[in-house]
Each structure stands twice: as C-alpha cells, then as structure tokens.
Amino acid sequence: MKSPFVVAVAGGSGSGKTTVVRMIKEKCTHKSITVFSQDHYYRDQSHLSEQERELVNFDHPHSIDDVLLCQQLKQLVGGQVIKQPHYDFSTHTRSKGEVELQPVDIILVDGIFGLYYPELLKMADLKLYIDVSDDIRFIRRLRRDMQERARSMDSVINQYLSTVRPMHNQFVEPTKKNADFVVLWEERNMATIDRLVGMLS
16 A cells, blocks of 8 residues: 555545544554644635625535645645635634644545535545445534534534535535445445455555
8 A cells, every 4th residue: 555545535524424433443453643634725805895705605615615625635645734724614614723634554534525616526535435325424414514614503404405415516515426436424424434445454
C-alpha cells in the first residue's frame, strides 16, 4: 500500500459517513491517519445578509469550494503541511481559525460529494459509498442539526424537502457507481469495519 493512501467516503447526509470514518481511525492504530472533511470547504457566505444565506442551496456541489479542497488534498498527499479553513454552520461563514494537517499514512476524505469531483476521484485509492435508507438518514440529520447546529425543526424539515432530498437524488446517489464498495450502514456492522481496517493494514 502506497503512502499516503487516500480513502474517499461518500453517501447521503445522515448516512453515517463520519461514524464510519471515526471507527476506522480508532481501530487502525498502527497507521497515522487524518480525517479530511468536506465540511471545511463550504463557500463563505459572509457577503450575504442572514436572510439571503438561508436561501443558499448548501446541498448542491457548487456550494463547496472544490478547487481549494482538491488543491489542499493534493498538497497533503504530496507530503506538505496544510491549513484547512474552518466553517461555522450556524452563520454559514468561514471563521478566522484554521486547522493544521500534517502528512500521514492514510487520509480519510469524508463528505457527501466524496465521489463526485473528478479531481478527487483521481486521488482516491479506495472509494466507499455509505448506503442508508432515506427515512433513517432524515431522522439522523434532524437530530444532528437541532443538537449541533442550533437549527429549528421547521428549518431542518423545510431544507430537507426543498434541497437535501432533490440534490441527493440528482448529485449524491448517482455517485454510488463510482464506489469500489457500497457499505450498508442502517445498523453498525463491525464486521465490515474490521474488513476495511484489514484492507488498510
């Protein structure tokens, strides 16, 4: 296995991508690993009013600064230290803080568009799609956004119906065809995690 080894983990919002990534990292203790999250690369909306920000479609691939994402991933793969931007979901803006990432053995790329951008796909050595039914994903997203992102129930539901579901069907679900493995994750399948960790050994 070459180093660094890039694993792209994609799937719909609420599918459990971050949980899968965290469990792989926790179990793969014999390698240095970093999580490269797409969430850091949402475009800054500070030039818009609060009302205008609420109208932005954050579930479209254009909401991500994919040029910066791929540039920094390429630098990290090339052995360079990078400073990721930090995104504040409560205000839809980039904060002044940065996250420094050091070169490692394994890079776990986590994001709904992890199998969408061609440049990212070229860098991925292993491509995973986390597959979960729509109703389970919605429940998970509702809990997360209300608990972690200070959202109201109505706003989460409205966003899900207006952008999350249609954008998933149009842009995220079709990327399943780009995956090397489709991981069923409605219930935690530790045997699958163990197999994935074994592949990274």
